[in-house]
Amino acid sequence: MDSINIKKLAEALKLSTSTISRAFRDNSDISSATKELILAKAKELNYQPNHYASNLREQKSKTIAVIVPELANNYFSQAIHGIERIARENGYHILIYVTDDDFKKEVTFIRHLHNGRADGIVMSVSGEANDHNYLNKFGNKRLPLVFFDRIYEDIETPRVITNDYNSSFLGTEHLIDQGCKRIAYMVVNKSLSIGKTRMQGYIDALEKHHIKFDESLIVDCSNSYEENSVIIKQALTDLKPDGVFTSVERLAFATYYACYDLKISIPHDLKVISFSSLEIAPLLNPSLSTITQPAVEIGEQAAKLLFIILDGKADKNHPHEVVLQSKIIQRNSTSNQPK
Amino acid sequence: MDSINIKKLAEALKLSTSTISRAFRDNSDISSATKELILAKAKELNYQPNHYASNLREQKSKTIAVIVPELANNYFSQAIHGIERIARENGYHILIYVTDDDFKKEVTFIRHLHNGRADGIVMSVSGEANDHNYLNKFGNKRLPLVFFDRIYEDIETPRVITNDYNSSFLGTEHLIDQGCKRIAYMVVNKSLSIGKTRMQGYIDALEKHHIKFDESLIVDCSNSYEENSVIIKQALTDLKPDGVFTSVERLAFATYYACYDLKISIPHDLKVISFSSLEIAPLLNPSLSTITQPAVEIGEQAAKLLFIILDGKADKNHPHEVVLQSKIIQRNSTSNQPK
DNA sequence: TTGTACGCGTTATCAG
């Protein structure tokens, strides 16, 4: 038998297991001499307190779960990075779950996580169109949960969002300022809370500038690359917009591809602006005007909010909302200067 | 007391805990009637076997750890996605650790993981220049480990890599075919195994075409965006290359930015090709020629390799190497047609 | 088919 545990270490040192245990915990009384002795021997024998035993004992896992709709999106990668950093600073580890925008997976993940595997959850949701009530079924056993970016408005839990309404209002206004009259709005799922908020900013900006809102200019896209390609080409051909506002970066890319194919010139024939955290937006052809969310910071804030709950400094049902500011960055895709 | 456990569920059903336990395991004998009864009640009371208790008992965590140098890189995001998918199919969860290319963090993560928290590790390494022997210090207690992409050649463990030598040979040859005579090679860390392999392909391609290898054309970059900007501008100005081969996409972006600033026209004055898994490479200005690795598949293969070990179908020290093929995709950044 | 009892590796409590 080659595995090491507290008992064997105790035997090796002629000490009790309690003493060993104490050497690894900061709070307990122990002479610094024996402590060093123990830690030295532990290192030699490659001993570490077993995580599962400790956590069974302490009823906590020092782990937080992160659930995101997708990974192939700069925004979520950056957000996860932020979460990871804060988690590590707090001695926590992170489990990653990708729903691929599948609500059923989300429910499965969340349910599963309630077996003690994680102490809390940071999530960007995938199923606004569905019944979120599953989150309330856990009663007061529900794990601490923090939403970021994509949230369920009807679930009371802390959240980190950006000023989406205002951003899309300003983004739309920017297109109008650049001379656009027919602005299409591309969205993946109208019913997503984030889709709705962003859309409202678009609608209100149109109204302010006395442009009649035309529902047909709302283009509802899917999650499939191929489908979107078809949908967008169709929309550009049929609707003949002179401006496009896309609610996620993926749709801006699809619009670019469509324009290449259809020989539509950006920004001459069509101006494009998008929500996007893409760091290389300036390198696109043409460079893409963006509304950029502070993705890393959003992740950090979400993690911090979760730790406030985990540290018992706030009730987990107490709604707490952090609103961060996005930046609108004008680039060539919305320029009205001849190039 | 509101928490549910096996004992309370047993009481509620007037059954023993072992019977409950059996209902949740496929192998044990139990009448399907009682099993259904138990599962129904469990659902009602929101009971799930505690993960930590189970795993303490069974001495395994059903968790694999994924260690990557960075997250803000399409390649790693995609690879993680692949790993996640395979893990989920096998009923495993994944823990994510980001080293930020810091070798010390890598060592800390690996050490820590040997406390039972994970059953295996999938890693792309961060410290080729350092002493990797720490991986051998665990003796036969070392966790099953699979490298992907960035590996330590001196550590015997399964690995998934791409045909880097050949790819960079072909990439370099492509630049030569397009008329380049002075090809700079940009690398983040010369000593990284992956950097060395890729560099050798570059060198051999030059030789084949009777171009003298000039060491000063090897540009050693850093991980800092600002530093790279300076280094690359300097290199472009001093060395006046007519072609650039970058070993990671980040450096291609930096080169693009530098060229914008220096008014160097790509591809007219300078042709650029890069290793990159960026899906929107065609959208860049100009579209970027790439050597694209099958990132998702690499992740999947790495995970599969790990599961082969975890399932006991292979000895963990048995070296097993999977080599996947990258694709070289020519776009405008290496075009020699007048645009 | 079901129940009893022990142990997985820790840590908190209490006694010394």
Add this chain to the structure above:
DNA sequence: CTGATAACGCGTACAA
């Protein structure tokens, strides 16, 4: 300051 002991929640021999 250190040691003995019980308990965390579960799964499996073994017994019934």
